[in-house]
Amino acid sequence: MQKTIINSDDYTLLDFLKSDEPDPFAKAQPFYGYIEDLRRKGRYSYHRVVTTACTNKTTVLDPDRGGERRVLVMNSNNYLGLNTRPEVIQAAHEALMHYGSGLCGSRFLSGTYDLVVELEKRLAVFEETEAAVVFTTGYQANVATISALMRPGDIIFIDRLSHASVVDGCRVAGCAYRTYRHNDPDSLRRLMGRYAGRYRGKLVVAEGIFSMDGDMAPLPEIVEIAEEFGARIMVDEAHATGVVGPHGQGTVDFYDLHGRVDIVLGTFSKSLAATGGFVATSKEVANYIRHYGRAYMFTASPVPSTIAAVTAALEIMQREPALRERLWENIRYFSSRLKEAGFDIYPDPPQSAIITVKIGADAIVHAMSKRLFEEGVLMSTVVYPAVSPDEGRLRLSLSARHSRADLDRAVDVLSAAARSFEVAGMAGAART
Ligand SMILES: Cc1ncc(COP(=O)(O)O)c(C=O)c1O
Numbered sequence: 001m002q003k004t005i006i007n008s009d010d011y012t013l014l015d016f017l018k019s020d021e022p023d024p025f026a027k028a029q030p031f032y033g034y035i036e037d038l039r040r041k042g043r044y045s046y047h048r049v050v051t052t053a054c055t056n057k058t059t060v061l062d063p064d065r066g067g068e069r070r071v072l073v074m075n076s077n078n079y080l081g082l083n084t085r086p087e088v089i090q091a092a093h094e095a096l097m098h099y100g101s102g103l104c105g106s107r108f109l110s111g112t113y114d115l116v117v118e119l120e121k122r123l124a125v126f127e128e129t130e131a132a133v134v135f136t137t138g139y140q141a142n143v144a145t146i147s148a149l150m151r152p153g154d155i156i157f158i159d160r161l162s163h164a165s166v167v168d169g170c171r172v173a174g175c176a177y178r179t180y181r182h183n184d185p186d187s188l189r190r191l192m193g194r195y196a197g198r199y200r201g202k203l204v205v206a207e208g209i210f211s212m213d214g215d216m217a218p219l220p221e222i223v224e225i226a227e228e229f230g231a232r233i234m235v236d237e238a239h240a241t242g243v244v245g246p247h248g249q250g251t252v253d254f255y256d257l258h259g260r261v262d263i264v265l266g267t268f269s270k271s272l273a274a275t276g277g278f279v280a281t282s283k284e285v286a287n288y289i290r291h292y293g294r295a296y297m298f299t300a301s302p303v304p305s306t307i308a309a310v311t312a313a314l315e316i317m318q319r320e321p322a323l324r325e326r327l328w329e330n331i332r333y334f335s336s337r338l339k340e341a342g343f344d345i346y347p348d349p350p351q352s353a354i355i356t357v358k359i360g361a362d363a364i365v366h367a368m369s370k371r372l373f374e375e376g377v378l379m380s381t382v383v384y385p386a387v388s389p390d391e392g393r394l395r396l397s398l399s400a401r402h403s404r405a406d407l408d409r410a411v412d413v414l415s416a417a418a419r420s421f422e423v424a425g426m427a428g429a430a431r432t
Contacts, residue, residue: 006033008041009363014385039063043366045373045381053084056401060378071373074396074410075380077270079243079353080323081401082313088273095308103301108290115307120278122314127249127264127280133289136302138238138267138277139165144293145234145263145279146205147172154201157191157231159183161212166205166236172294175199182210185221192229202231208251209239212382212395214354215347216244219255227260234263234279242271242317243353248324268310271317276302276310327353327400334398334407341415346393353398356382357414358391364421365392371417377410 011034019027038044042064049061051068054076062069082088095115103110116134123132135141146169150156156170156177170177176199181187188204204226206217219235226233237250245253248271252261263285268276279289289296317323335350344358359365362383369381372394380395387393396410 006030006037008034008037008043012384012389042370045366045369048378054078055081055084056399056403056406058378069373069376072377072406072409073399075378076399077239077353077397078273078399078401079271079327079397080273080313080317081399082271082316082323083273085273085313085316087316088309088312091312092305092309095304099304101305102303105301106297106299107301108297110301113301113304113307115304115311116302119307119311119314122311123266123278124280126314126318127266128258129264129280129282131283131286132278132280133286133293133296134302134307135277135279135296136299137275138265138269139168140295140299141265141267141277141279142166142236143169143172144295144297145265145289146170146203147174147295148289148293149173149232149285150175150201150203153199154203155195155199157188157202157204159207159210159217161210162205162207163211163236163238166207169205175201183215183217185218185225188222189225189228192225192231196229202226202229203234204231205234205236208235208237208254209244209352209354211239211354212386213346213356214239214350214352214395216240216251216254216351219251219257223257223260232262233260234265235261236265238265238267238277239270239352239354241266243324243327244351248317248321268306268313272310272313274306274309274313276306323400327398330398330400330402330407331355333404334396334402334411337407337411338414341411343414343418355396355398356393357396358393359418359423360392361390362392364423365394367421368394368414368417368423371420372413375413375417377413379410379414 016027016031050058052059054073056073057070058073059068059070120132120134135144142165150173152174154175158166158177158179159182160179161182178191180191206222209216223233235252240250242248244250247253252264263279263281265279268274331350331353335345335355338345346356359368365381365383372379382395383392
C-alpha cells in the first residue's frame, strides 16, 4: 500500500469523512497518515493503554518514552470511585464462579439471569417506577428505547448537544427529529409549535447533565412544554445518576419532577462503575421495549459478573450518601481553586462532576494535554469539530476518590502548563 504523508496541522477529523474515490476504503489511507502524524508529534491522547485499576490514579503505557507511567486520573466518569470497592469486586467474583463468564446468547432467546431480573427490580425501586429494563450498554439503552417506540410519521425533539446515542436512536427510529438550541426552552417551544399537527406521536428526549460540558438542562421548563404539546418525555440521566439530586437519582430528583417524566435512562458506566445501561418506566412500556427494541433483542446479555458488580455498587450508592457529599466537596474545592488560579471554568458554579476549562486554539489544547501527561495528569481534550476551532477546552471529571492532594496537584500542573503556553487570561495567575 502506498504510504501517505500528511501534515496533521493542515487537517481536522472532518476532512476524512468523505472521499471522491469509488473505493469506500480509500479515505482510510490518508486518515492513517493523519493519525500517525499526530502520534509522532505527541498530540494523540486517545486510546491510552491502561495497565492497572483506574481509580484516582492509574498506570498507562508511555508512547513517547516507553515503559509505564503512574498518572493522576482526571478523565474518568468513576464519580463515586466504586470500581475497586471490595464488596463490588467480591460480588463480581462470586457471580463469575457461580455463572461462568457469560451466557453466550441474547436475553430474549437464550435466557435472562436471575441476577438481571433482581437488578431490574432494584432499579425500578430506586427510580420509583413500575419497571426497569437492563441493557448491555447505555448506548444501546438509548438506541433500543427510542427506536422501539418511535415510527415514521412521528417526531422527536432533542437538544442540539445531545449525546450520539440519542441521535443514533432517532436515526434508527426512521422518524423525523429536530434539534432545539442548547438548553433553550423558548427554542423548544417554537420548534414544537412549528411542527404541531404535522406529525403523529411526539417525544422530547432531554439530557439531565450534558456529557461534554457537565451543564444541567432546564428540565422543569422542558417538561412543561412537552406536557403543553402532548408529547412524551424521556430524560437521559447518564451523568446525573449517583451525583445529582437529594437521593442521587439525578435531575428528575433535583427538580422534583417524579411522576412527570415517562422514561428515565441511566448507565452503569459512570457512578455504577461498570458497563451497561437501563431505562425505568411503566410496566407496559418496559414490556414493549423488550419485544421491539432491536438493540436490546439482537445482542448478547450483559455478563453476570458485571451485573453482580452493578447491583453491589447500587446498594452502596443508596446506603452511603456520604460518598456523594464527598464528591461535591471535591467539586466545590477544585472549582474554587481553578478560579483562584485564573482559569475560566464552565459551568460556573459546576452543576455536576464534570468541569470544563476554556483554553483556546486547538494547537494549545493539544500542547497542554501533552505537557499534562508528561507531568503525570490525564485530562480529556475537547477540540474542533466538537467545539469551534478557537474554543478548545479541557474536560475534567471529579471523583469521590480524589484527595485534596490530588486536586491541588491537578491545579498546580494545569497552572504551570497554562503559563508556559500563555493561555489567555492566565498572565496574572503566572505570579500566584
Ligand atoms: C449522556 C449519555 N448517554 C448515554 C451514554 C452511553 O452510555 P455507555 O457509555 O454506558 O454506553 C453516554 C456515555 O458516555 C452519555 O454520556
